[in-house]
Amino acid sequence: MAAAILTPLHDKLRPIAETMVPPIADLDDAAFLKVLALIDVRLAGEPPALGRQLRLFVKVLTFLPIFFALRTFGGLAPKRRLAFLEALQDCPIQKLRVGVWGLRTLIYLGYYTDPEVQAALGYRPRLDGWEGLAREKAQQAHEVHP
Amino acid sequence: MSRIDCDVAVIGSGAGGGTVVAALAELARAGKRVILFEKGTKLDRSRFNGREVDMAELLFEAGGSFPVVDHSVTLAFSEGVGGSTQVYTGTSLLPPKRVIERWNLPGVDHADLCERAEAFRVQNNAHLLPGPDINDNNRLFQKGCEALGWHAEQFPVNVKGCKGSSLCNLGCPNDAKMGTQQVQIPAARAAGVELVTRAKVRTVRAGDAGGILDVEVSAAPHPHGKIAQSEWEPGRYEVHAHTVVVAGGAVHSPALLLRSGFGLDLPVLGRYWTCQPAHILVGEHDKPLTNAIGHPKSFLYDQRVAEDRYFVEACMYFPFVTAKNLTGFGPEHHRLLKAYERLQMILVLACDDALPDQRVTIDAAGEPVVHYKLMPPTITALCKATRAAAQIFFAAGALAVHAPSARPTLLTRADKDHIDARISERHFLPGSVSVSAAHLMGGCRMGTTTATSVTTPHGQVHGQPWLYVADASLFPTAIEVNPYLTVMALADHVAQAVLARESH
Numbered sequence: 271m272a273a274a275i276l277t278p279l280h281d282k283l284r285p286i287a288e289t290m291v292p293p294i295a296d297l298d299d300a301a302f303l304k305v306l307a308l309i310d311v312r313l314a315g316e317p318p319a320l321g322r323q324l325r326l327f328v329k330v331l332t333f334l335p336i337f338f339a340l341r342t343f344g345g346l347a348p349k350r351r352l353a354f355l356e357a358l359q360d361c362p363i364q365k366l367r368v369g370v371w372g373l374r375t376l377i378y379l380g381y382y383t384d385p386e387v388q389a390a391l392g393y394r395p396r397l398d399g400w401e402g403l404a405r406e407k408a409q410q411a412h413e414v415h416p
Numbered sequence: 417m418s419r420i421d422c423d424v425a426v427i428g429s430g431a432g433g434g435t436v437v438a439a440l441a442e443l444a445r446a447g448k449r450v451i452l453f454e455k456g457t458k459l460d461r462s463r464f465n466g467r468e469v470d471m472a473e474l475l476f477e478a479g480g481s482f483p484v485v486d487h488s489v490t491l492a493f494s495e496g497v498g499g500s501t502q503v504y505t506g507t508s509l510l511p512p513k514r515v516i517e518r519w520n521l522p523g524v525d526h527a528d529l530c531e532r533a534e535a536f537r538v539q540n541n542a543h544l545l546p547g548p549d550i551n552d553n554n555r556l557f558q559k560g561c562e563a564l565g566w567h568a569e570q571f572p573v574n575v576k577g578c579k580g581s582s583l584c585n586l587g588c589p590n591d592a593k594m595g596t597q598q599v600q601i602p603a604a605r606a607a608g609v610e611l612v613t614r615a616k617v618r619t620v621r622a623g624d625a626g627g628i629l630d631v632e633v634s635a636a637p638h639p640h641g642k643i644a645q646s647e648w649e650p651g652r653y654e655v656h657a658h659t660v661v662v663a664g665g666a667v668h669s670p671a672l673l674l675r676s677g678f679g680l681d682l683p684v685l686g687r688y689w690t691c692q693p694a695h696i697l698v699g700e701h702d703k704p705l706t707n708a709i710g711h712p713k714s715f716l717y718d719q720r721v722a723e724d725r726y727f728v729e730a731c732m733y734f735p736f737v738t739a740k741n742l743t744g745f746g747p748e749h750h751r752l753l754k755a756y757e758r759l760q761m762i763l764v765l766a767c768d769d770a771l772p773d774q775r776v777t778i779d780a781a782g783e784p785v786v787h788y789k790l791m792p793p794t795i796t797a798l799c800k801a802t803r804a805a806a807q808i809f810f811a812a813g814a815l816a817v818h819a820p821s822a823r824p825t826l827l828t829r830a831d832k833d834h835i836d837a838r839i840s841e842r843h844f845l846p847g848s849v850s851v852s853a854a855h856l857m858g859g860c861r862m863g864t865t866t867a868t869s870v871t872t873p874h875g876q877v878h879g880q881p882w883l884y885v886a887d888a889s890l891f892p893t894a895i896e897v898n899p900y901l902t903v904m905a906l907a908d909h910v911a912q913a914v915l916a917r918e919s920h
C-alpha cells in the first residue's frame with residue numbers, strides 16, 4: 271500500500287475537491303478516500319519534498335481565506351470558494367498558480383481516471399476500435415428491435 | 417562487478433537507438449558483438465489495457481508529467497523497448513528543408529536526410545489513411561480549414577492493421593503502430609544484436625581501446641506488478657566497448673554525459689535544450705462525433721510555421737488528459753467534460769528557439785533536471801495558434817470553444833468575430849495554463865566547435881573518437897514538424913560513421 275500523503279488531509283481537501291470537481295460532492299466518504307488513495311499511489315514515486323509541499327499548500331488554501339473573509343475555505347459559500355480558487359489561479363505569483371494547477375491536476379487524476387466516471391462521460395476504451403463500435407451499435411439496434 | 421566485452425554498445429532503444437542497431441545489424445551478422453541497453457522493460461500488447469492511469473505509470477517517465485523546474489511545462493517521454501515510439505502517434509513527416517539548411521552543418525544534407533527518412537517511412541508502413549478510416553474529429557478539422565480557405569494537409573501515419581482504437585499514446589493493443597520495438601529492433605535481433613533490458617547505464621568513460629560503461633541491471637519489483645526480468649542476472653557490470661552510442665533521448669543523453677563528467681570539456685553539454693510546447697483546445701458540437709474511435713491524427717495546418725512559429729493538428733486525448741489540459745476547474749470545466757462525446761480536439765504546437773540557458777542539468781543523484789521557461793515569443797506563438805484553432809473549430813460548426821488563453825476561457829459563437837481580442841498573451845499565465853511537450857530536442861547539439869556544440873555533424877562527441885550520440889538531443893535547434901523521422905534519419909546518418917569506424 272502506498273504511503274498516505276494526501277489521505278490524512280481528507281477533511282480539508284474535501285471542500286477544495288468539491289469546488290474543483292462538483293460531482294465529488296456526491297461521493298460518500300469511502301469513495302472520496304478512494305480518489306485520494308489513487309493520488310497517493312501516484313505521489314508514492316515522487317520525492318518526499320513534493321508530498322510535504324502539497325500538504326502545506328492544502329493548509330494554505332484552507333486557512334488563507336481567514337485573512338479576507340474571517341472563515342476557513344470550508345466555511346465559505348460555494349460561489350466564494352470558486353472565486354477564491356480562480357483568483358489564485360490567475361494571481362501574479364507563479365508559485366501559487368502552479369500550486370493550484372498541481373492540486374487540481376491530482377484531483378482530476380483521482381476522479382477522472384475512474385472507469386465508471388469515464389463511462390458516464392461517454393468514454394470507454396475500445397481495444398478493437400471500429401469493430402467494437404459496430405458490434406455495440408448492432409447490439410443496441412437488436413435491443414430496440416429484438 | 418562482472419566484465420563484459422563487446423564491439424559496440426548502444427544506450428537506449430527509442431527512435432534513435434533502435435535505428436542505430438538496425439543499421440549495425442551487418443556488424444552483428446559479421447560476428448561482431450553489438451549490445452543494446454535499455455533501462456526500461458519489454459512490454460507486449462497484452463499489457464496495454466487502454467486505461468489512462470495504468471498506462472501512464474507503465475509506459476511514461478513520471479507518469480507522463482515530468483516537470484521542468486518552474487513547473488510551467490510538463491514533459492512526456494517513455495521508457496522501455498521502443499522508447500517513446502511505444503507511445504507516439506505515428507505522424508510521419510519528413511525533415512523540413514528550411515530548418516536543416518539553417519543548421520548549416522557540413523555533411524548534414526537535407527536531401528540525404530529526406531532519402532533516409534523516406535526509407536523509414538516505407539519500413540514503417542507510413543501511409544495516408546483511406547477515407548473510411550478517418551473519424552469525425554479529423555474530418556471536422558479538414559472541414560474547418562477548407563471553410564476558411566486554408567490548406568489542411570493529410571499526413572502519413574505508420575500503422576499496419578490499425579483497428580482504430582485511438583489508444584496510440586497508451587501503447588497500441590493491436591501491435592499496429594510501427595515503432596522501433598515493432599520494426600527495427602526485431603530486425604537487429606534477428607541479425608544477432610543482443611538486447612539487455614532493465615539495464616541502466618550509469619556512466620560512460622574512456623578506456624584503453626574505446627569506452628567503459630557502468631551498467632546496473634535491476635531486479636527491483638515494478639510498481640505495476642510482474643514485468644519481464646532482464647536477459648542478464650541483476651547486478652553491476654563493467655562493459656568494455658570499442659564504440660559507444662548514446663541514444664537515451666533529449667533528457668537522458670545529456671544527463672548521462674554530464675554525470676559521466678564530460679561537462680568539464682564540453683561547455684554547452686545540456687544547453688540549447690528545446691521542445692515544441694503544446695496544449696489542447698476543445699470545440700463543443702451539438703451532436704456526438706466519432707472522436708475517441710479511429711486513428712487519432714491525420715491532418716495538420718502548418719501554413720504559418722515559418723512566419724508565426726506554430727502549427728496545429730487534429731488530436732484526441734482521454735478524459736483525464738483532457739481534464740488536465742482544459743484551463744480551470746469547477747462547474748464549467750466539468751460541463752465540458754460531460755460533453756466529451758461531442759468534443760472536437762486540436763493540438764496547438766509552438767516552435768521554440770534553442771537558447772543556451774534552457775538546459776538539462778543533474779541533481780545530486782545524477783538524475784536529470786530540466787531548466788526550461790516559456791519565453792515571450794513562444795507564448796505569442798501559442799496564442800496565435802490558439803486563435804487559428806478557434807477559427808477552425810467555429811468554421812467546422814462548433815458551438816463553443818475552450819481557449820486556455822482567453823478569460824473567460826469559453827468562447828461562444830457570439831465571440832467568433834472577436835477571437836483576436838479574446839485570446840491574448842495577457843491571459844496566458846505560465847503555471848495556470850496546462851502546457852506539455854512530447855517533442856523534446858537538443859542538449860547534445862551537433863556543430864563544428866566545442867564552444868558551440870557537443871558533437872560533430874556526424875554525432876561523434878568532440879574529443880572522444882569512441883563516443884557517439886544518435887537521438888533527438890543532437891538537434892541544434894527545434895525542428896518545425898513532428899520529429900521522429902528526423903531523429904531516425906539522423907541516427908542512421910550517425911550509424912554510418914560508426915560502421916566506418918568499426919570497419920577500420
Ligand SMILES: Cc1cc2nc3c(=O)[nH]c(=O)nc-3n(C[C@H](O)[C@H](O)[C@H](O)COP(=O)(O)OP(=O)(O)OC[C@H]3O[C@@H](n4cnc5c(N)ncnc54)[C@H](O)[C@@H]3O)c2cc1C
Nearest residue numbers: 428430432455499500505506507617664665888898899900
Ligand atoms: C506521447 C508521444 C507522442 C508522440 N507522437 C509523435 C508522432 O506522432 N510523430 C513524431 O514524429 N514524433 C512523435 N513523438 C516524438 C518521438 O516519439 C520522439 O521524438 C522520439 O521517440 C525521440 O527519440 P529518441 O531516441 O531521442 O528518444 P526516445 O524514443 O525517448 O528513447 C530513449 C530511450 O533511451 C532509454 N534510456 C535513457 N537513458 C538510458 C540509460 N542511461 N540507460 C539505458 N537506457 C536509457 C529510455 O528508457 C528510452 O527507452 C511523440 C512522443 C510522445 C511522448
Ligand code: SF4
Nearest residue numbers: 578579581582584588
Ligand atoms: S488507432 Fe490503430 S495504431 Fe493507434 S492504438 Fe489503435 S490500433 Fe493501434
